[in-house]
Amino acid sequence: MYNDIVMDHFQHPRNGGEITDADAVVEVGSPECGDTTKIYLTIRDNRIEDVKFQTLGCAAAIASSSMATEMIKGKTLEEAWKLTNRQVSDALGGLPEKKLHCSVLAEGAIREAINQYRKNMGLEPWTE
Amino acid sequence: MNEPDPTRQSRLIYMDHSATTPTHPDVVAAMLPYFTERFGNPSSLYTLAGISRKAVAEARGRVARALGASPSEVFFTAGGTESDNWAIKGVALANRHRGTHIITTAIEHHAVLHTCRYLETQGFSVTYLPVDRYGIVDPDTVREAVTDETVLISVMTANNEVGTIQPIEEIGRIAQDAEVYFHTDAVQAIGFVPIDVDAMRIDLLSLSAHKFSGPKGIGALYIRDGVNIDTFIHGGAQESARRAGTENLPGIVGLGAAIERATSDIAAHSRRIADMRDRLLAGILADIPATYVNGHPVLRLPGNVNVSFAGIDGEALLMLLDAEGICCSTGSACTSGSELPSHVLMACGVDPALARASIRFSLGEMTTAEDIDTVLSVLPETVRRLRALSPVKI
Ligand SMILES: Cc1ncc(COP(=O)(O)O)c(C=O)c1O
Numbered sequence: 001m002y003n004d005i006v007m008d009h010f011q012h013p014r015n016g017g018e019i020t021d022a023d024a025v026v027e028v029g030s031p032e033c034g035d036t037t038k039i040y041l042t043i044r045d046n047r048i049e050d051v052k053f054q055t056l057g058c059a060a061a062i063a064s065s066s067m068a069t070e071m072i073k074g075k076t077l078e079e080a081w082k083l084t085n086r087q088v089s090d091a092l093g094g095l096p097e098k099k100l101h102c103s104v105l106a107e108g109a110i111r112e113a114i115n116q117y118r119k120n121m122g123l124e125p126w127t128e
Numbered sequence: 129m130n131e132p133d134p135t136r137q138s139r140l141i142y143m144d145h146s147a148t149t150p151t152h153p154d155v156v157a158a159m160l161p162y163f164t165e166r167f168g169n170p171s172s173l174y175t176l177a178g179i180s181r182k183a184v185a186e187a188r189g190r191v192a193r194a195l196g197a198s199p200s201e202v203f204f205t206a207g208g209t210e211s212d213n214w215a216i217k218g219v220a221l222a223n224r225h226r227g228t229h230i231i232t233t234a235i236e237h238h239a240v241l242h243t244c245r246y247l248e249t250q251g252f253s254v255t256y257l258p259v260d261r262y263g264i265v266d267p268d269t270v271r272e273a274v275t276d277e278t279v280l281i282s283v284m285t286a287n288n289e290v291g292t293i294q295p296i297e298e299i300g301r302i303a304q305d306a307e308v309y310f311h312t313d314a315v316q317a318i319g320f321v322p323i324d325v326d327a328m329r330i331d332l333l334s335l336s337a338h339k340f341s342g343p344k345g346i347g348a349l350y351i352r353d354g355v356n357i358d359t360f361i362h363g364g365a366q367e368s369a370r371r372a373g374t375e376n377l378p379g380i381v382g383l384g385a386a387i388e389r390a391t392s393d394i395a396a397h398s399r400r401i402a403d404m405r406d407r408l409l410a411g412i413l414a415d416i417p418a419t420y421v422n423g424h425p426v427l428r429l430p431g432n433v434n435v436s437f438a439g440i441d442g443e444a445l446l447m448l449l450d451a452e453g454i455c456c457s458t459g460s461a462c463t464s465g466s467e468l469p470s471h472v473l474m475a476c477g478v479d480p481a482l483a484r485a486s487i488r489f490s491l492g493e494m495t496t497a498e499d500i501d502t503v504l505s506v507l508p509e510t511v512r513r514l515r516a517l518s519p520v521k522i
């Protein structure tokens with residue numbers, strides 16, 4: 001049902017877990033299927049120094065969180081903001097059509113976390 | 129390119145007998161001649177065809193014996209789905225002049241539910257009876273739902289997801305008293321629940337061979353003599369001109385062989401499987417915290433274990449178990465759209481988060497004590513891994 005890259009990220013998720021003193025923590029849920037993803041960011045000098053995730057969801061949701069966090073680690077906030085779920089699913093070598101919605105959570109959670117950090121720093125949240 | 133053959137891995141642990149079963153080698157052996165030397169069309173006139181006719185008659189007799197029916201009341205179909213469609217549409221349409229109300233339950237297989245939904249678009253009204261938290265239909269609700277318009281009551285003998293066994297005999301009596309036809313989908317029950325269509329006052333019964341070590345794509349509908357039902361598949365004069373189409377000869381022979389095997393010693397077979405099931409469930413409950421059992425504690429199919437592990441997703445667990453060579457199923461695949469988790473668990477009032485965390489192991493003929501040990505050695509760690517990755521704290 002899933003390709004080898006998806007299965008690898010699902011069975012051996014990168015960046016799974018928590019960061020106790022994170023600079024931003026958000027949890028987003030999908031009203032569609034009930035998948036939930038929590039993202040933890042540590043930010044230094046406008047860069048994502050560390051990122052961890054926790055996901056309650058299917059294999060596609062977990063693999064997407066794993067891949068998305070890999071893709072933003074070490075990136076500037078501007079770069080991380082631009083990550084789309086399309087890029088995540090492409091990096092995963094594609095997801096089954098009916099599972100594409102599961103990859104949206106990671107993108108949304110990362111953006112929310114970035115904006116939470118900006119607000120904490122007294123900055124305007126980004127909108128687009 | 130060669131497809132991987134998971135059955136060649138010695139460590140394949142098949143715990144999805146409610147989805148389907150492998151065809152037993154004895155059944156395959158019984159079928160084989162009917163693909164090759166004994167291939168004649170039962171409708172033809174020469175001696176070769178007579179051999180086929182005799183094989184069909186023998187298989188019909190075997191199915192009839194397994195149900196306590198007479199052979200003339202057994203009609204071969206392409207499986208459980210067709211039998212359900214025929215029973216419900218056939219009775220509804222043939223008895224339209226008497227009334228247009230049907231009673232069924234919220235936990236039926238989609239073969240029944242979607243057929244009833246279709247009939248709703250054709251001017252019928254359908255009552256979908258609720259179940260209690262164990263998945264049991266209260267016979268009193270059946271009695272109360274009957275109106276002057278009711279022509280059919282359809283309640284499954286045993287549920288495919290949670291394994292709950294319904295009070296079929298009581299419901300049959302209510303149907304008989306109300307002079308309403310009674311259909312039961314016994315697809316999951318054959319080989320586990322002894323059936324006697326007279327004692328249980330069943331008018332129509334669906335069964336499917338691939339659930340009891342027979343081949344796929346062959347089933348039967350029992351129709352009590354005298355039941356007013358329309359033909360569903362129109363064409364030639366096969367099956368007493370009530371179900372057209374050249375017979376699936378090897379399939380019919382396979383169904384006959386399989387049902388005879390499956391019903392020869394239901395008590396012993398059920399006990400063997402229930403013992404393993406009980407050990408599996410006890411092990412799960414002892415080793416995995418925050419586990420909830422779905423379905424009834426006692427009134428359930430001997431091979432059925434349906435549990436929810438709080439804080440995880442059933443499909444994710446299924447995929448991890450598959451990687452360990454363990455086949456099971458979940459009622460909660462997360463697909464796009466607003467698809468709800470299993471309608472059966474919802475009807476039992478299971479919390480949606482727990483419904484999506486559900487997993488079904490269905491044990492059967494293939495299951496060994498060693499399989500149980502392996503699952504019990506793999507499952508707790510697998511659930512623990514997914515819970516460690518989950519934001520939901522239990
Ligand atoms: C209760 C029940 N009814 C009907 C069916 C459909 O049977 P078949 O696969 O033979 O069409 C199934 C099997 O999935 C079932 O479990």
Ligand SMILES: [Zn+2]
Nearest residue numbers: 058061102462
């Ligand atoms: Zn999902």
